[in-house]
Amino acid sequence: MQNSTKLIDGAKAQVKLTEKDIARFYSKVGPVGADGCRLWLAGKSKSGYGYLRVGGKNMRSNRLAWIAVNGCIPKGMCVCHSCDVPACCQIEHLWLGTIADDMRDKVSKSRQSKGEPHSAIMKIVSPRGDAHHARAHPERLSRGKRHSDIMRRVASRGEAHFSRTCPERLARGDRNGRHTMPEKTARGAAVGSSKLTEAIVLAVRSCYNIGGTSYRKLACKFGVSKAQIRRIICRESWAHVV
Numbered sequence: 001m002q003n004s005t006k007l008i009d010g011a012k013a014q015v016k017l018t019e020k021d022i023a024r025f026y027s028k029v030g031p032v033g034a035d036g037c038r039l040w041l042a043g044k045s046k047s048g049y050g051y052l053r054v055g056g057k058n059m060r061s062n063r064l065a066w067i068a069v070n071g072c073i074p075k076g077m078c079v080c081h082s083c084d085v086p087a088c089c090q091i092e093h094l095w096l097g098t099i100a101d102d103m104r105d106k107v108s109k110s111r112q113s114k115g116e117p118h119s120a121i122m123k124i125v126s127p128r129g130d131a132h133h134a135r136a137h138p139e140r141l142s143r144g145k146r147h148s149d150i151m152r153r154v155a156s157r158g159e160a161h162f163s164r165t166c167p168e169r170l171a172r173g174d175r176n177g178r179h180t181m182p183e184k185t186a187r188g189a190a191v192g193s194s195k196l197t198e199a200i201v202l203a204v205r206s207c208y209n210i211g212g213t214s215y216r217k218l219a220c221k222f223g224v225s226k227a228q229i230r231r232i233i234c235r236e237s238w239a240h241v242v
């Protein structure tokens with residue numbers, strides 16, 4: 001939470017730079033490195049951003065680099081890094097984005113600062129309350145009849161449902177994927193929720209064949225339901241295990 005607050009504060013900070021400020025700023029910026037970055041040489045924050053006090057404000061070095069070249073940063077905008085190096089002041093590596101742009105960029109590059117709560121990111125990436133899409137652009141929402149028409153088209157029901165209007169398109173019987181590509185259907189232990197293995201199924205069947213037991217006793221012994229034991233014995237399930 002602390003990080004995101006800092007970031008928002010950073011996005012608000014504006015300052016006018018004098019010639020002297022600009023000279024002072026560049027005196028603390030290193031030469032162009034092999035990767036094209038120009039690193040901030042003076043004080044840095046824990047997160048690696050350069051900081052300089054100008055006009056009574058602590059300013060991030062990337063924002064100062066932008067202001068030094070472009071004069072100002074539009075209100076509410078962030079100066080983002082294409083190189084992902086927080087201390088970089090190379091103007092060619094900087095781009096203007098909204099806080100959401102910057103967050104999306106961070107998330108997509110998976111370099112989200114450690115420990116930042118997921119909720120803090122989501123609050124910015126998908127705004128809530130008055131900033132939510134539904135409040136910001138209520139005219140864009142389809143409501144009433146328009147909404148129901150859309151929904152009818154998207155998920156038609158009853159007689160209009162795809163399975164009734166074009167039944168010939170459904171793969172049934174021998175055309176079904178289970179028959180045409182049996183190897184793609186998970187069976188036995190490959191089914192994620194399966195409690196049993198082929199060895200256990202074979203053991204269940206051989207116990208039953210020896211006799212002197214019951215579905216109930218086998219169910220207790222192997223930790224599955226009586227119904228499942230019956231299905232195994234009758235080869236309604238695990239039929240592929242011979």
Ligand SMILES: [Zn+2]
Pocket residue numbers: 036037038083084085088089090093
């Ligand atoms: Zn850079």
